[in-house]
Amino acid sequence: xxxxxxxxxxxxxxxxxxxxxxxxxxxxxxxxxxxxxxxxxxxxxxxxxxxxxxxxxxxxxxxxxxxxxxxxxxxxxxxxxxxxxxxxxxxxxxxxxxxxxxxxxxxxxxxxxxx
Amino acid sequence: xxxxxxxxxxxxxxxxxxxxxxxxxxxxxxxxxxxxxxxxxxxxxxxxxxxxxxxxxxxxxxxxxxxxxxxxxxxxxxxxxxxxxxxxxxxxxxxxxxxxxxxxxxxxxxxxx
Numbered sequence: 529x530x531x532x533x534x535x536x537x538x539x540x541x542x543x544x545x546x547x548x549x550x551x552x553x554x555x556x557x558x559x560x561x562x563x564x565x566x567x568x569x570x571x572x573x574x575x576x577x578x579x580x581x582x583x584x585x586x587x588x589x590x591x592x593x594x595x596x597x598x599x600x601x602x603x604x605x606x607x608x609x610x611x612x613x614x615x616x617x618x619x620x621x622x623x624x625x626x627x628x629x630x631x632x633x634x635x636x637x638x639x640x641x642x643x
Numbered sequence: 644x645x646x647x648x649x650x651x652x653x654x655x656x657x658x659x660x661x662x663x664x665x666x667x668x669x670x671x672x673x674x675x676x677x678x679x680x681x682x683x684x685x686x687x688x689x690x691x692x693x694x695x696x697x698x699x700x701x702x703x704x705x706x707x708x709x710x711x712x713x714x715x716x717x718x719x720x721x722x723x724x725x726x727x728x729x730x731x732x733x734x735x736x737x738x739x740x741x742x743x744x745x746x747x748x749x750x751x752x753x754x755x756x
Contacts, residue, residue, distance in 0.1 A: 628674035628736035634686040
């Protein structure tokens with residue numbers, strides 16, 4: 529069966545510090561991968577998606593970047609965190625198939641607080 | 644206007660009650676539809692897909708009306724463990740064979756003993 533891991537689970541960082549969040553998927557090959565952010569009391573916002581190694585698409589302009597160095601690894605980064613980067617960061621995967629009909633499955637998330 | 648609209652609630656109902664959630668979406672290019680459940684400070688988890696013919700999973704029934712762009716979820720004989728936020732979700736294709744999932748802001752449900 530497929531599993532998705534994220535770490536760390538929680539993180540408290542000062543403003544201006546760098547960030548690296550990691551997501552890995554097991555039990556599947558060539559998945560689509562996604563990064564979402566959920567701000568406190570708000571809905572989920574798609575940040576990045578990837579359909580393959582080195583292929584990253586950004587949905588919204590922001591202070592963050594993403595990379596996919598391996599098929600089942602997805603990394604979210606920032607060089608300098610802002611207060612507004614605080615939130616619940618969720619990684620998701622789906623089976624590569626007909627776009628628009630796949631189901632996405634979420635990792636346990638990383639709760640980031642920027643002080 | 645949000646692409647997916649839900650009543651934010653909260654719904655506070657007694658155990659055993661029947662609860663109905665409604666959701667509307669604005670993009671007619673949406674291709675697939677889901678209900679997710681999110682517990683406090685946890686990740687969203689898939690509850691069920693939603694089909695035009697309507698589908699049932701135990702105490703849960705979901706319905707889709709493509710013509711009116713309306714999705715519903717019915718929970719019968721509600722349990723304390725049903726307390727959560729219910730997210731209406733629509734899926735449409737992005738370029739590059741990926742999908743864009745649009746989440747509603749969620750409806751909070753609280754079941755009281």
